[in-house]
Amino acid sequence: MAKDADDNYYYDEGTIAEQFEDWDVYQDSDGNVGFYDGSGEIRLHNLGFVLGGARDDPTDAELGEDEGMLYVSAGNDTGATGDLLYAYNDGSSVTVVIVGDLA
Numbered sequence: 001m002a003k004d005a006d007d008n009y010y011y012d013e014g015t016i017a018e019q020f021e022d023w024d025v026y027q028d029s030d031g032n033v034g035f036y037d038g039s040g041e042i043r044l045h046n047l048g049f050v051l052g053g054a055r056d057d058p059t060d061a062e063l064g065e066d067e068g069m070l071y072v073s074a075g076n077d078t079g080a081t082g083d084l085l086y087a088y089n090d091g092s093s094v095t096v097v098i099v100g101d102l103a
Contacts, residue, residue, distance in 0.1 A: 020035075023035045023036065023037045024036050024037075032044060037053070039053050040052045040053010040055070051070065051071065051072050052072070053072070054071075054072045054073060054074035054075070055072065055074050056076045056077050057073075057078050057087060057094070058087050058094060059094065060093070060094050063087060063088075063089040063094055064089060065091040066089065066090070066091065067088075068086060068087060068088040069086070070084065070085070070086055070099065071084075071087070072085070073085050073098075077096070078096040078097075079096075079098045079101070080101075080102060082102050083099075083100060084099045085097065085099060086099050
């Protein structure tokens with residue numbers, strides 16, 4: 001971690017910086033901030049998040065122990081395409097449940 005002239009810390013390499021190398025940050029016409037990686041987007045609004053870009057269920061290599069995530073199903077694993085899913089890694093396996101069943 002590095003420190004700028006104003007004593008603010010920032011990631012200059014590894015972890016967060018590497019994960020965001022492929023993401024563009026934008027602001028839409030309504031003033032909402034979002035992130036886009038070419039295949040999906042995350043938009044930040046005042047009262048919630050808009051998730052775009054469906055994906056397969058995460059593996060334990062992607063989701064660390066005691067980590068959880070919300071995502072949109074690509075329909076290849078758990079749930080139908082477009083379903084909202086929650087995955088949690090309890091340390092031995094990743095459990096996936098359907099939060100919003102759109103089928």
